[in-house]
Amino acid sequence: MKTQIQVKSPKVMAAILMLGAFIGLFGETALNMALTNVMDQFAVQAATAQWLTTGYLLTLAILVPISALLMKWFSTRKLVIGGIVISLVGAILTAISPSFAILETGRIVQAIGTGIIIPVMVSVLLVIFPIHKRGVVMGIMGLVITLGPALGPTLSGVVISTLGWHYIFWISAAFYVLLTLTAVAKIENVGEITKPKIDALSIVLSTIGFGGLIYGLASMAGAPFTAPLVWAPLLVGIIALVLFGIRQNTMDKPMINLGVFKYPMFTLGTAMMFLSILVILSTSILLPMYLKGSLLFSAAVAGLLLLPGNAVNVILSPIVGTMFDKIGPRKLALAGSIIVLIGNIIFAASISATTPAWQIVIAFMVLFFGLTMVTIPSQTNGLNALPREFYADGSAAMNTLNQVAGASGTAIAITLLTAGQTGFASDVPDASQAEILAAGVKYAFYFVTGISVFLFICSLFVNKPSEENVQSQVFVCSTETVRN
Template sequence: MEAVINKDSSSEAKKYKVLPIMISLLISGFIGMFSETALNIALSDLMQVLNITPATAQWLTTGYLLTLGILVPVSGLLLQWFTTRQLFITSLSFSIVGTLVAALASSFDVLLIARVLQAVGTGLMLPLMFNTILVIFPPEKRGAAMGIIGLVIMFAPAVGPTLAGILIENLTWNWIFWVSLPFLVIGLIFGSLYMQNVSTITKPKIDILSIILSTIGFGGIVFGFSKAGEGTDGWSSPLVIASIAIGIIALVLFSLRQLSMKKPMMDLRVFKYPMFVVGLIMVFLCMMIILSTMLILPLYLQNGMGLSAFSAGLILLPGGILNGLLSPLMGSLFDKYGPKWLVIPGLAIAAVVLWFFSGITAASATALLIVLHTCLFIGISMIMMPAQTNGLNQLPREMYPDGTAVMNTLQQVAGAIGTAVAVSILSNGISDYMRTSTNPTDPGEAVKAMTVGAQHAFLFAMTIAIVGLVIAFFIRRVHVDKQSMKGPMH
């Protein structure tokens, strides 16, 4: 039966117009991932134009990630309920409307709504992209296709800040979205003409309670962490404590419900596999480091060191591009040597670099910052893919979708929590310094306050890297034998 299915799917694959479908997916995916980081470089500009604090501004990133975190657990169900074309057109429509609203936005509230609409588009697009690639390419060509997708996913966040810097330097922040808009429209036109229905519609039962519990759980925790960075109460605020507590309770109830269901929305038995759990923790900590660093560093380069948005973007470019280019190399090194000899040195590099970052001042050399940022992302490239692949390798074949869904969901939540906590530490560092300052109106004092806040935030990221380094010593290579590829592992 399996041989017949494979044969059918292989002959079916020849009917697909692969190149136009790939172009549609790559354009849409690139702009989606570009949106995730491009706005970071504009935050300093937005804080002045819209008269908002760093804690409020970070909601433009946190809100985006939170929406992704809520959507990803549901995406598996959506793929089985709606056709590929329906989901593709819906995804692009959300992205186009969100981008247009953002381009026209003149207030923080409107811009935040626009970011949520964009995130809905990206949240639908990413799972759809991977699912479509698996169907339209035969197994022997999937690696190359996934490699191209991987490069796009890594490359887009890398060039986002630089392109955004150029636009802010010469135009206004709104142009980040005006430039994205025509590409999304081209992607929609391409997809409308060439996208074919490749998924099988089974319409499984939707458990509304599971969706509600996961939304309240992830939403409550991220909202609580984000809110802690605002106001004078911080972490002692009743709203912060209540949000995090409700979020934890909802996630516990969600987990108990999944374990008691015959067909859960997300199969949590993946947590029975120790190397999957270790890999998941590595990816979770990595996302906290990446997202917190990618938010704090551009803010400090502009507000602490007085660099232009374009200059700040250029400093971040080499590290981001190298991270994307190194991913295939790390893949082959992982195949040859296993995860331990990559993950442990990678976390050691990240911890040392973040320690150096915690000592930066307004007088730090630009060349030093470029080298540090590049070294950090070399370390990150040594951790993410090997830890993720090794973890998923331990799962039985039928649990791959659940393992991927769990990892993708927690990546988004980790990014949101990392961003929220880093900005909270940055804001508290600035406030504490200014309270003890003898001349708080002096512009030089504001730079010193920003420096102290940024240094504290980098120490937080360094602590995460050290925790990861300790856990990394428990990682061991998972050997995937032919038997485990055919069915469940015993």
């Protein structure tokens, strides 16, 4: 366990890191509300536009396992300031983008900066505050992380309606400038630079593996599975990930210790988080398009309609954390998974071009009520199942798969949306665009509902880890807060 490191301004350092992470995670979902605007401006289809979100999440997935090495090779100041500056460059590129290619490049650059800031934030906050304050600090950090992607569609909807989607990133850039100036003055070095040997082959295999897998899934939106554009990257990705796993198990100091998956409750918790993130990111990209394209709401109104569901998540998170300590994970996860299933059944049954908005608001609130009850116990219980020395590896493995789930959920949702639209347009040639889009969204929600069924099945096997594996350092678990 790390001891506290004294710094001059721990609260300011924490604020810089949390705000940097917040802006980056806000950017993760901010463009979801503007996808239809981007599609019109750059004349691209949904299958192409979804890469603005998928590419962002994929970049984070690739960087998470690499970030542990970066923290051992570069000082805290260099990583924090570098991450913020890289994010600033990405935000500016996105804001001025004259083409879709530049827009996508800017998104990836900003994701690189965010991928550096988030793991550094967790590491720094654990060592600059005393043990008795860590739980509170990590709770605040968790709330910040939750609010970022949750408020993305809502806040961006208001900005899009009043100023235009480019200003989402001009505003972000302004905050990054202020953060850079403050970081130069206040960030201190707290990490230990050991410069361990970098296993280039592990990095290459993980990059090709995750990249191939997500690229293949995303390509299914515009091509059949039999097309080489789809199955070839999927095959290469799977082979690379298998080789990556074999290499990690044969190394003395692996990039990610896959031995964490020998603990059943950790594996189950990771699987439930994976399924939950699939649901969250699928919903976050489908609903904005549906509200704007089928129900014909403005971006601002569509964002506000999603606000009650996000508010449920923010309000319920600390309550679920308290209940977890009192009643354990099983009852929460089981009840939550049932509620998630009910919410998705409502979506799958009610979505149409004439659905009253209040039904969508209620279904979204029900969905996030259940997701909050599932994700926090799943993640915390999974990490509790590990011995203390495996926390870092468990965190890296779980977070990597969370990002892969997010990218996969986005890609699969758009693929099914496109397939549903094509099938409905063929069956009903005279259908309006609003009806076609609604049919596509409804079709995609059949998949999301199916994922909810698997989530419920997993929840039946949740148990509290044996007492000898439960660590007294509860604050460590608090760092792994749900991203939605």
